[in-house]
Every structure is written in C-alpha cells, then in structure tokens.
Amino acid sequence: MKQKFLFSIIASIFILQSCEKDINIDFPIAPSPYVIEGYIENGQGPFVTVSRGISFINEISNDDFLNLFVDNAKISLTVNNDTTAIELKMVKIGNASFYIDTTNLIGVIGNTYHIKVAVDGQVFTSSTQILAPAPLDSIIVEPAPITRADTDSLVQLTAYFTEPNPIGNYYRLLSKRNNDPLFDVAFNSIYDDAIVNGKAIQFTIAGGKSQFQNNDTANFRQYGYFKKGDKVLVKWASIDKAQYDFWKTFEAQSSSFGNPFSPTVIVKSTFKGTGCLGVWAGYGCIIDTIIIPKD
Numbered sequence: 001m002k003q004k005f006l007f008s009i010i011a012s013i014f015i016l017q018s019c020e021k022d023i024n025i026d027f028p029i030a031p032s033p034y035v036i037e038g039y040i041e042n043g044q045g046p047f048v049t050v051s052r053g054i055s056f057i058n059e060i061s062n063d064d065f066l067n068l069f070v071d072n073a074k075i076s077l078t079v080n081n082d083t084t085a086i087e088l089k090m091v092k093i094g095n096a097s098f099y100i101d102t103t104n105l106i107g108v109i110g111n112t113y114h115i116k117v118a119v120d121g122q123v124f125t126s127s128t129q130i131l132a133p134a135p136l137d138s139i140i141v142e143p144a145p146i147t148r149a150d151t152d153s154l155v156q157l158t159a160y161f162t163e164p165n166p167i168g169n170y171y172r173l174l175s176k177r178n179n180d181p182l183f184d185v186a187f188n189s190i191y192d193d194a195i196v197n198g199k200a201i202q203f204t205i206a207g208g209k210s211q212f213q214n215n216d217t218a219n220f221r222q223y224g225y226f227k228k229g230d231k232v233l234v235k236w237a238s239i240d241k242a243q244y245d246f247w248k249t250f251e252a253q254s255s256s257f258g259n260p261f262s263p264t265v266i267v268k269s270t271f272k273g274t275g276c277l278g279v280w281a282g283y284g285c286i287i288d289t290i291i292i293p294k295d
Helices: 002-018 062-066 146-152 241-255
Strands: 034-041 047-052 074-079 089-093 096-100 112-119 122-129 138-143 154-162 170-177 190-192 200-205 231-239 276-291
Touching: 034 112, 034 122, 047 112, 112 276, 122 276, 138 276, 154 231, 170 241, 190 241, 231 241, 241 276
Parallel strands: 034 276
Antiparallel strands: 034 047, 047 096, 074 112, 089 096, 112 122, 138 154, 154 200, 170 190, 170 231, 231 276
C-alpha cells in the first residue's frame, strides 16, 4: 500500500510538470497621463507643475526622468466670475519646469480660482476656493517617548484645536523645519470633522516624510518627531471637499504601493478632462512658528 501511495505521488508530480506552460502576456502600453499639481493660498501667488506619468510596466530610462516636466503648457487663471484670463509664465530650475504668475496675483480668502491647462491639443480644467482659515488654539512641545528622547534628543509637537461648526470642514497639515526649502507632509496629512465637529480636540503634529522615502540610511526611529533646537513652521490649511478626496485617495494608494493584498484605490483627480491626474488646491491657511528649546 505504501509503495502504491508513493508511486501515485511521483506520478502526480510528473503529470503536473508536464502540464506546465509558460504564459507571456503582452500588456498594451497606454498613453502616459499628464500629472498636474497646483496651489494657491491666501497671501501667496499660484504655483503649478505639469509632468508626464510613467507606466508601471514600461521600461524606464534616465531620459524619461529628465523629460518628466512639461514646458510647453499654456496655463491661465480666472478669478470668481471675471472672464479676464491671467496667463502663467513658465520658468525652469535645472530640468524642472514651473508655472508662476508675474502680475502680482495674490490668493484672497473667499475667492474662487479657475485654472485651464492646455497642452498638446488637450485641455484640463479645475476650480478651487480659498476657504477661511480655522486657527489652532495652541501648539505645545512635549518630550518624545523616553526610549527615543534619551538617545536622539527628540520631542513631539501637540496641537490643540476647537473645531468650528457647522459640520463639513476639511483640513491639511504641513510643516517644515530649519532651512527646509518647502513644506512637507506626514504619511497622513488630512483631517475631517465627521466625528469631532464642534469639539475641542488635540493631535500630534508629525514631521515630514520626504527624508524617509527611498532612503536606506534614514533613521525611522526619528520619523514624526522634531529635535531640540529646531525651528518649525506649522501650516494648518482649510481645504475643500474635492482636495480632501484627492489627498485621501492619493495617500491610501501611496501607503498600499507594493502590497499585493491591498485593495485597489482610484485616485480622485480634481481636474476635468481625459488623460490627466492631479490637484488644484486652494489653501486657507495660518502658519505658526515654533522654536523648540535646546535644553
């Protein structure tokens, strides 16, 4: 009986091996979408980038990265119901292309800004409003967990906030420290008031994620914390629902990248037009400056 059983197993293995067949699937290469990222906030002018997406299954060369930015787009803004178009100017820094205003256009709370991006015969549009800021009540410096504070001299920032009525408010949290050129965000940067509407709450202000991405030498024990002696700028921005939906789906997709068991997330672009993904974001923000004591 044992010999018959062993023979059955071996025979099954040979049968399965004989049934193996290499399957090659030629995925169609879809056209690369345009990726548009634009911002305007109270007291600041507009800032827009246009780039080309890269297919996940395409071969990627150095030239692809060098040619990511689009420098032939025509970008215009209109404000509220005024049909007078304000053309943005393209400037280059290295291989990167940016579109900025040269007419002293400044974001104003309550205004709605309409953007039109024309590139290679395609047109994409979006609108955003700069909402009234909702200031944080206070930000305090607290010791990091003792196992981290002893070795890294880290601290954490805690914000106190009275969330205003009515329900339906959305926020984004950004920060930068010392000589960082740009504001950064944590892996989760958005908030809504579905549960906390009208309540006094507190939450941790996590430091930016950029230095921890694609960096094998980064000390992840320091993620989210700040160091004694840091100068930290905290930007707390009121945003509209379209922005919130974009960042929520974008961050969900980013956090699940590479995980074969995670659900598929479709990023909700704020732009109208086929072949485009991106966000046109109006920030109604207040920036707080925190000087963390060295001792």
